[in-house]
Protein backbone atom coordinates (compact mmCIF):
# COMPACT_ATOMS: atom_id res chain seq x y z
CA UNK A 133 0.00 0.00 0.00
CA UNK A 134 1.30 3.46 -0.82
CA UNK A 135 1.95 5.99 1.93
CA UNK A 136 -1.10 8.02 0.84
CA UNK A 137 -3.37 5.01 1.25
CA UNK A 138 -2.03 4.59 4.76
CA UNK A 139 -2.63 8.24 5.52
CA UNK A 140 -6.24 7.97 4.35
CA UNK A 141 -6.80 4.76 6.28
CA UNK A 142 -5.41 6.33 9.45
CA UNK A 143 -7.58 9.44 8.82
CA UNK A 144 -10.70 7.25 8.66
CA UNK A 145 -9.82 5.45 11.88
CA UNK A 146 -9.01 8.74 13.61
CA UNK A 147 -12.35 10.18 12.48
CA UNK A 148 -14.22 7.35 14.22
CA UNK A 149 -11.99 7.55 17.27
CA UNK A 150 -12.65 11.32 17.44
CA UNK A 151 -16.39 10.70 17.07
CA UNK A 152 -16.22 8.30 20.03
CA UNK A 153 -14.41 10.96 22.08
CA UNK A 154 -17.10 13.49 21.07
CA UNK A 155 -19.81 11.04 22.16
CA UNK A 156 -18.08 10.58 25.53
CA UNK A 157 -17.81 14.38 25.96
CA UNK A 158 -21.57 14.67 25.30
CA UNK A 159 -22.22 12.35 28.22
CA UNK A 160 -19.77 14.20 30.50
CA UNK A 161 -21.32 17.59 29.72
CA UNK A 162 -24.92 16.47 30.12
CA UNK A 163 -24.12 14.79 33.42
CA UNK A 164 -22.14 17.76 34.73
CA UNK A 165 -24.99 20.14 33.80
CA UNK A 166 -27.61 17.89 35.40
CA UNK A 167 -25.19 17.40 38.33
CA UNK A 168 -25.39 13.64 38.11
CA UNK A 169 -22.59 11.21 38.83
CA UNK A 170 -19.99 11.43 36.04
CA UNK A 171 -18.95 7.83 35.96
CA UNK A 172 -21.72 5.65 37.29
CA UNK A 173 -25.07 4.93 35.73
CA UNK A 174 -25.88 4.16 32.10
CA UNK A 175 -27.03 6.82 29.66
CA UNK A 176 -30.77 7.32 29.30
CA UNK A 177 -33.04 9.09 26.83
CA UNK A 178 -33.62 12.77 27.70
CA UNK A 179 -37.36 12.39 27.12
CA UNK A 180 -38.62 8.95 28.15
CA UNK A 181 -35.76 8.10 30.52
CA UNK A 182 -35.36 4.66 28.95
CA UNK A 183 -31.87 3.26 29.60
CA UNK A 184 -29.84 3.09 26.40
CA UNK A 185 -28.25 -0.17 25.31
CA UNK A 186 -24.68 -0.20 23.95
CA UNK A 187 -26.03 -0.45 20.38
CA UNK A 188 -28.04 2.76 20.90
CA UNK A 189 -24.82 4.56 21.76
CA UNK A 190 -22.43 3.77 18.89
CA UNK A 191 -20.98 7.09 17.70
CA UNK A 192 -22.38 8.28 14.33
CA UNK A 193 -23.88 4.88 13.37
CA UNK A 194 -26.65 4.78 15.99
CA UNK A 195 -27.71 8.29 15.01
CA UNK A 196 -27.85 7.33 11.31
CA UNK A 197 -29.67 4.01 11.82
CA UNK A 198 -32.20 5.45 14.28
CA UNK A 199 -32.63 8.51 11.98
CA UNK A 200 -31.79 10.86 14.86
CA UNK A 201 -34.61 9.59 17.10
CA UNK A 202 -34.87 7.65 20.35
CA UNK A 203 -35.49 3.93 19.69
CA UNK A 204 -38.08 3.76 22.47
CA UNK A 205 -40.14 6.97 22.34
CA UNK A 206 -39.20 8.14 18.81
CA UNK A 207 -38.53 11.72 20.02
CA UNK A 208 -35.82 13.64 18.19
CA UNK A 209 -32.36 13.46 19.77
CA UNK A 210 -30.81 16.94 20.25
CA UNK A 211 -28.59 17.84 17.24
CA UNK A 212 -25.72 18.73 19.61
CA UNK A 213 -25.05 14.97 19.95
CA UNK A 214 -24.33 14.34 16.28
CA UNK A 215 -22.68 17.77 15.90
CA UNK A 216 -20.17 16.99 18.66
CA UNK A 217 -19.42 13.55 17.24
CA UNK A 218 -18.86 14.71 13.65
CA UNK A 219 -16.88 17.83 14.55
CA UNK A 220 -14.65 16.07 17.10
CA UNK A 221 -13.94 13.47 14.40
CA UNK A 222 -13.08 16.28 11.97
CA UNK A 223 -10.74 17.85 14.55
CA UNK A 224 -8.83 14.58 14.96
CA UNK A 225 -8.38 14.33 11.19
CA UNK A 226 -7.30 18.01 11.09
CA UNK A 227 -4.79 17.26 13.85
CA UNK A 228 -3.36 14.37 11.85
CA UNK A 229 -3.00 16.30 8.58
CA UNK A 230 -2.19 19.75 9.92
CA UNK A 231 -0.25 18.87 13.02
CA UNK A 232 1.25 15.50 12.43
CA UNK A 233 1.93 15.30 8.69
CA UNK A 234 2.62 18.93 7.82
CA UNK A 235 4.47 19.92 10.99
CA UNK A 236 6.31 16.70 11.69
CA UNK A 237 7.06 15.22 8.32
CA UNK A 238 7.95 18.56 6.77
CA UNK A 239 9.61 19.64 10.02
CA UNK A 240 8.16 23.09 10.46
CA UNK A 241 8.45 23.10 14.25
CA UNK A 242 11.56 22.75 16.38
CA UNK A 243 12.09 20.19 19.11
CA UNK A 244 10.77 19.65 21.76
CA UNK A 245 7.53 21.11 20.41
CA UNK A 246 7.10 18.87 17.41
CA UNK A 247 4.84 16.49 19.31
CA UNK A 248 3.66 18.71 22.14
CA UNK A 249 2.41 21.54 19.95
CA UNK A 250 -0.03 19.64 17.67
CA UNK A 251 -1.38 17.72 20.66
CA UNK A 252 -1.89 20.96 22.58
CA UNK A 253 -3.88 22.52 19.73
CA UNK A 254 -6.02 19.40 19.35
CA UNK A 255 -6.94 19.48 23.05
CA UNK A 256 -7.64 23.22 22.90
CA UNK A 257 -9.77 22.82 19.76
CA UNK A 258 -11.85 20.00 21.29
CA UNK A 259 -12.40 22.00 24.49
CA UNK A 260 -13.44 25.11 22.52
CA UNK A 261 -15.88 22.97 20.52
CA UNK A 262 -17.44 21.64 23.72
CA UNK A 263 -17.74 25.18 25.10
CA UNK A 264 -19.35 26.58 21.92
CA UNK A 265 -21.84 23.73 21.44
CA UNK A 266 -22.98 23.71 25.07
CA UNK A 267 -23.10 27.47 25.49
CA UNK A 268 -25.40 27.53 22.45
CA UNK A 269 -27.56 24.77 23.92
CA UNK A 270 -27.68 25.55 27.65
CA UNK A 271 -26.45 29.19 27.82
CA UNK A 272 -23.77 28.18 30.28
CA UNK A 273 -20.17 27.06 30.26
CA UNK A 274 -19.27 24.26 32.72
CA UNK A 275 -16.48 25.30 35.09
CA UNK A 276 -14.44 22.16 34.55
CA UNK A 277 -14.02 22.94 30.81
CA UNK A 278 -12.76 26.43 31.74
CA UNK A 279 -10.31 25.11 34.36
CA UNK A 280 -8.99 22.54 31.92
CA UNK A 281 -8.53 25.16 29.20
CA UNK A 282 -6.82 27.58 31.60
CA UNK A 283 -4.42 24.93 32.96
CA UNK A 284 -3.55 23.81 29.43
CA UNK A 285 -2.85 27.32 28.10
CA UNK A 286 -0.81 28.32 31.18
CA UNK A 287 1.20 25.11 31.00
CA UNK A 288 1.86 25.65 27.28
CA UNK A 289 2.91 29.28 27.67
CA UNK A 290 5.29 28.40 30.51
CA UNK A 291 6.73 25.57 28.37
CA UNK A 292 7.34 28.07 25.55
CA UNK A 293 9.20 30.37 27.94
CA UNK A 294 11.26 27.51 29.41
CA UNK A 295 12.01 26.23 25.90
CA UNK A 296 13.38 29.65 24.95
CA UNK A 297 10.78 30.15 22.19
CA UNK A 298 9.17 33.04 24.04
CA UNK A 299 10.40 35.70 26.48
CA UNK A 300 9.18 35.97 30.09
CA UNK A 301 8.25 39.55 29.22
CA UNK A 302 5.72 38.33 26.61
CA UNK A 303 4.10 36.01 29.14
CA UNK A 304 3.76 38.85 31.66
CA UNK A 305 2.24 41.13 28.99
CA UNK A 306 -0.20 38.36 28.04
CA UNK A 307 -1.26 37.89 31.66
CA UNK A 308 -1.84 41.65 32.00
CA UNK A 309 -3.86 41.70 28.74
CA UNK A 310 -5.93 38.72 29.97
CA UNK A 311 -6.60 40.44 33.31
CA UNK A 312 -7.62 43.70 31.57
CA UNK A 313 -9.97 41.85 29.19
CA UNK A 314 -11.52 39.93 32.10
CA UNK A 315 -11.84 43.20 34.04
CA UNK A 316 -13.65 44.84 31.13
CA UNK A 317 -16.08 41.92 30.74
CA UNK A 318 -16.78 41.79 34.50
CA UNK A 319 -17.56 45.52 34.32
CA UNK A 320 -20.10 44.79 31.54
CA UNK A 321 -21.42 41.86 33.57
CA UNK A 322 -21.96 44.17 36.57
CA UNK A 323 -23.66 47.04 34.73
CA UNK A 324 -25.97 44.71 32.76
CA UNK A 325 -26.74 42.81 36.01
CA UNK A 326 -25.64 39.56 34.41
CA UNK A 327 -28.18 39.87 31.58
CA UNK A 328 -25.73 40.91 28.88
CA UNK A 329 -23.32 38.08 29.46
CA UNK A 330 -22.64 35.32 31.94
CA UNK A 331 -19.84 34.94 34.43
CA UNK A 332 -18.68 32.00 32.27
CA UNK A 333 -17.80 34.49 29.50
CA UNK A 334 -15.71 36.53 31.95
CA UNK A 335 -13.79 33.38 32.91
CA UNK A 336 -13.50 32.19 29.30
CA UNK A 337 -11.70 35.32 28.14
CA UNK A 338 -8.66 34.61 30.36
CA UNK A 339 -7.48 31.39 28.64
CA UNK A 340 -8.53 32.80 25.24
CA UNK A 341 -6.34 35.88 25.79
CA UNK A 342 -3.40 33.62 26.66
CA UNK A 343 -3.75 31.77 23.35
CA UNK A 344 -2.98 34.82 21.21
CA UNK A 345 -0.31 37.52 21.29
CA UNK A 346 -1.10 40.26 23.83
CA UNK A 347 -1.21 42.76 20.95
CA UNK A 348 -4.25 40.99 19.50
CA UNK A 349 -6.47 40.71 22.59
CA UNK A 350 -8.25 44.02 22.04
CA UNK A 351 -8.77 43.25 18.34
CA UNK A 352 -10.27 39.85 19.24
CA UNK A 353 -12.65 41.48 21.72
CA UNK A 354 -13.78 44.06 19.15
CA UNK A 355 -14.24 41.22 16.63
CA UNK A 356 -16.37 39.24 19.11
CA UNK A 357 -18.66 42.24 19.66
CA UNK A 358 -19.00 42.90 15.92
CA UNK A 359 -19.79 39.25 15.12
CA UNK A 360 -22.19 39.15 18.08
CA UNK A 361 -24.01 42.33 17.00
CA UNK A 362 -24.25 41.35 13.33
CA UNK A 363 -25.49 37.82 13.99
CA UNK A 364 -27.97 38.97 16.67
CA UNK A 365 -29.41 41.51 14.22
CA UNK A 366 -29.61 38.85 11.51
CA UNK A 367 -31.36 36.42 13.89
CA UNK A 368 -33.78 39.16 14.99
CA UNK A 369 -34.48 40.02 11.36
CA UNK A 370 -35.28 36.40 10.52
CA UNK A 371 -37.41 36.12 13.65
CA UNK A 372 -35.26 33.43 15.26
CA UNK A 373 -34.54 35.56 18.30
CA UNK A 374 -36.66 37.69 20.61
CA UNK A 375 -35.58 40.90 22.29
CA UNK A 376 -34.82 40.32 25.96
CA UNK A 377 -33.91 36.70 25.37
CA UNK A 378 -30.37 35.97 26.61
CA UNK A 379 -27.77 35.38 23.92
CA UNK A 380 -24.79 33.05 24.42
CA UNK A 381 -21.68 35.25 24.16
CA UNK A 382 -19.09 32.45 24.52
CA UNK A 383 -19.30 31.37 20.83
CA UNK A 384 -18.67 34.97 19.67
CA UNK A 385 -15.64 35.23 21.93
CA UNK A 386 -14.28 31.98 20.51
CA UNK A 387 -14.91 33.17 16.91
CA UNK A 388 -13.23 36.54 17.66
CA UNK A 389 -10.14 34.93 19.17
CA UNK A 390 -9.81 32.24 16.49
CA UNK A 391 -10.03 34.92 13.80
CA UNK A 392 -7.15 36.92 15.29
CA UNK A 393 -5.20 33.72 15.95
CA UNK A 394 -5.18 32.98 12.23
CA UNK A 395 -5.45 36.45 10.65
CA UNK A 396 -4.61 38.89 13.48
CA UNK A 397 -1.34 40.17 12.09
CA UNK A 398 -2.79 40.72 8.60
CA UNK A 399 -5.80 42.57 10.03
CA UNK A 400 -3.55 44.73 12.23
CA UNK A 401 -1.20 45.56 9.32
CA UNK A 402 -4.13 46.39 7.06
CA UNK A 403 -5.61 48.64 9.74
CA UNK A 404 -2.28 50.40 10.42
CA UNK A 405 -1.65 50.90 6.71
CA UNK A 406 -4.55 53.40 6.66
CA UNK A 407 -2.52 55.68 8.89
CA UNK A 408 0.61 55.51 6.77
CA UNK A 409 -0.80 56.69 3.47
Ligand SMILES: [Zn+2]
Nearest residue numbers: 177180202205
Ligand atom coordinates in the same frame (compact mmCIF):
# COMPACT_ATOMS: atom_id res chain seq x y z
ZN1 LIG B 1 -36.80 8.16 24.52
